[in-house]
Amino acid sequence: MKKRFLALLMAACMVIGLTGCQSGNSGNGGGSEAAESSETAAETKPEEDAGGAEDAGGKKEDITLTLAMCGDGTTKEALDNLLKMYTEKTGIKVESIFVASSWGEYCTKIQTMIGGGDELDCAIVAIEGISKFLDMGVAAPIDDWIAANQEIADAILADTSPAFQEIFKDDAGNTYAFPFSFNNVVMHFNMDRLKEANLELPGESWTKEEFLSYCEALTTEKDGIKQYAIAVPYGEYFCAEAWLYNNGASYMNEDFTESTINSPESVEIFQLWQDLIYKYGYAPVPEENVGAIDQIINGQVAMGSWGRWPTAQYVANDFKDVAVQYLPSFSQNQQIGGVDGIFTFNSSKHLEEAKELAAWMSQAEFAGAYLSTGNIPALHSLAEDKISSLGIPENCELFYLDSNTDIYKPVSAPPQFTECSNIVLTAISEICVNKADVQATLDEAAEQMNSVLAENK
Amino acid sequence: MKKKKMHDNISGYLFLAPALISFFLFIGLPVGLSAVLSFFKYNLINPAQFVGLDNIRHMFSDKGLLVAFGNTFKFLLILCPIHCGLGLILAFLVYKATRFQFFFRTVIYFPSIVTTASVAIAWGYIFSTDTGVINYFVRLFGGSNIPWLTDRTMVYVTIALFSFWKFIGTTFLYYFIGLQNIPNVYYEAASIDGASTVKTFFHITLPLLSPTIFFVLITNIVSVFQIFDEPYLLTNGGPGSSTKTIAFEIYQTAFQEMNIGYGATISFVLFLIILAITVIQYIGQNKWVVYDYE
Incomplete structure (x- = not known):
């Protein structure tokens, strides 16, 4: 009898133990970011229990805001130091979470965190996710903050591109964030390769013919390994559309209701990429695990089209013989723009404080200290100062020259950005790697995109 | 007597409870939920919207x-013939090896314990067209670059090579244990009767190993239906959509595009396909699997 009782007891303990483990596991799920925000939840809860929100008389010292940033965390230390400054100033603590992924995946992660009930107060959101978050109604407008701090807001708005400001507004005219940083897309050159080919940096209005002659001159062989002229924008939704813009094409129309990826102008550019690889042999066949920025640094390719973000790698690799120029004008020179801003979320329990933090981060004090080698600061005066003081790449003023004008055409970023991005990148891969027929592939892509965009009509 | 039986039943159920609870929480419930979610449009943020059979x-x-x-x-x-067939051959050869058996076992099994993501990245570099080590040697011997990861046919060869190297250890281990469990008396009897190695393999080893072969076959088919790591890490589903698999499609739909309802529909259909294949195999095993040999 005793044995049987013991067996029963042990079995009961095992069951309780197992179910206990399960609840513990589920609480820790979702990686370190989830764990961090759980801690935040734990930290903020006592304050609410002890007398409600801080606006009802709580202390600001008790508030901890959670801020999500996109990046691999290499700038986390710098960010946290700046946020400590903010804490010293305001008494509000800020915890930062870095999500290491592309912008599209980052937005998905933020969506998962909000959906999963993580307490997220602020997050940097790039153009890729803006309409998605506005569409889902998770972002909080900052018009009340602007009205209460008109002078500061006016200073920010006067120094940033009106084209970028529009991106942060909904159809009703509500504003959700200030532009924080942005990128245009320019052609980067390995100047050593240009010197070896006796070439100068091309002029700002260089044409397709000039571009092809540069490609011809820059395709060589060194130590038995082929040295290519150009890397096609593989896996780069943003950079690839910059090429289309310069030929009067785009992935979709301006109200995101219909795909235009199979227009003749668009087909011409996709065909050019395929020809650069297979017809002329000027570009390597793109591969998933080969970084084109590394290739321009080591000289395996001479040209590549990106925004300002490769400068971080240039600096890390002490690569200084680099210059930039606008993309070739196939039919026009239309600069593309992709911008990000600090959003606050409706679900925040400290919405006012979150808006204050977002606004502080959008001003020169924070942006000037945080943004150095990567994105271009959205504040024109700051961009001019930071970019020219870094000194590389040559001709770097292209990054900020027009940054307080409305010259930029934003990259196509509908609420269904991830779906459209997957379709475009698959089409680029089919054309550039699988040598698929360009028109047929783009017709197929347009059909898929139209079915996705149908809900915007 | 009745009370004793009842007590025995309760303790039996209590002992089963941890496994049953785990099964319910981590398998039964998700399968049930995915079936329910199949009828909804859901993006984690906005309330789920019933869409019927859309x-x-x-x-x-x-x-x-x-x-x-x-x-x-x-x-x-x-992949199934590679894993099931070559795994068996490797296990048999190592089982028969009289020297360095421990060494071979370690070498074959070692890749299975290494994180797939880390080695896949290394393999990506090894197979790179212009800068990869393999093509370097190909060029050194006068050949031209092989498009390991950039050709829609060659990419299957590359993934098969990677999959063989990375995962063969598991099937090898199953077979090796299976071989060790075959009673020696059968081999002794065959030896006395003068049976050759080939005859012994086909008439003793294979039939007596059939339960292990059946198990390996089922687990391999299930895991190949769920294949994700290799194409995701080596090719990202490319070139184009040449290596996009069902699991990759589910990941993209449900976790990138946040179309949870549609992702659930695909995963539920995948579940039904795997279930059907497993049931067919289970019924078919009566014809070739030998359990009663001791």
Whole structure:
């Protein structure tokens, strides 16, 4: 009898133990970011229990805001130091979470965190996710903050591109964030390769013919390994559309209701990429695990089209013989723009404080200290100062020259950005790697995109 | 007597409870939920919206999904024979080896314990067209670059090579244990009767190993249907959509595009396909699997 009782007891303990483990596991799920925000939840809860929100008389010292940033965390230390400054100033603590992924995946992660009930107060959101978050109604407008701090807001708005400001507004005219940083897309050159080919940096209005002659001159062989002229924008939704813009094409129309990826102008550019690889042999066949920025640094390719973000790698690799120029004008020179801003979320329990933090981060004090080698600061005066003081790449003023004008055409970023991005990148891969027929592939892509965009009509 | 039986039953159920609870929480409940979610449009943020059979209807017109099913079946035809066949040959050879058996076992099993993501990145560099180590040697011996990861046919060869190297250890281990469990008396009897190695293999080893072969076959088919790591890490589903598999499609739909309802529909259909194949195999085993040999 005793044995049987013991067996029963042990079995009961095992069951309780197992179910206990399960609840513990589920609480820790979702990686370190989830764990961090759980801690935040734990930290903020006592304050609410002890007398409600801080606006009802709580202390600001008790508030901890959670801020999500996109990046691999290499700038986390710098960010946290700046946020400590903010804490010293305001008494509000800020915890930062870095999500290491592309912008599209980052937005998905933020969506998962909000959906999963993580307490997220602020997050940097790039153009890729803006309409998605506005569409889902998770972002909080900052018009009340602007009205209460008109002078500061006016200073920010006067120094940033009106084209970028529009991106942060909904159809009703509500504003959700200030532009924080942005990128245009320019052609980067390995100047050593240009010197070896006796070439100068091309002029700002260089044409397709000039571009092809540069490609011809820059395709060589060194130590038995082929040295290519150009890397096609593989896996780069943003950079690839910059090429289309310069030929009067785009992935979709301006109200995101219909795909235009199979227009003749668009087909011409996709065909050019395929020809650069297979017809002329000027570009390597793109591969998933080969970084084109590394290739321009080591000289395996001479040209590549990106925004300002490769400068971080240039600096890390002490690569200084680099210059930039606008993309070739196939039919026009239309600069593309992709911008990000600090959003606050409706679900925040400290919405006012979150808006204050977002606004502080959008001003020169924070942006000037945080943004150095990567994105271009959205504040024109700051961009001019930071970019020219870094000194590389040559001709770097292209990054900020027009940054307080409305010259930029934003990259196509509908609420269904991830779906459209997957379709475009698959089409680029089919054309550039699988040598698929360009028109047929783009017709197929347009059909898929139209079915996705149908809900915007 | 009745009370004793009742006590025995309760303790039996209590001992089963941990496994049953785990099964319910981590398998039964998700399968049930995915079946329910199949009828909804849901993005984690906005409330789930009932869409009836829309997701199922969409599935039949989804060309991308059709490609993913085709690619998965290609992987099934390539990887299953490799894992089930070569795993058996390797296990048999190592089992018969009189020297360095420990060394061979370690070498074959070692890749299985290494994180797939880390080695896949290394393999990506090794197979790179212009800068990869393999093509360096190919060029050194006068050949030209092989498009390991940039050709829609060669990419299957590359993934098969990687999959063989990375995962063969598991099937090898199953077979090796299976071989060790075959009673020696059968081999002794065969030896006395003068049976050759080949005859012994086909008339003793294979039939007595059939329960292990059956197990390996089922687990391999299930895992190939769920193949994700290799194409995701080595090719990101490319070139184009050449290596996009069903699991990859589910990941993209549910976790990138946040179309949870449609992702659930695809995963539930995948569950039904795997279930059907397993049931067919289970019924068919009566004809070739030998359990009663001791």
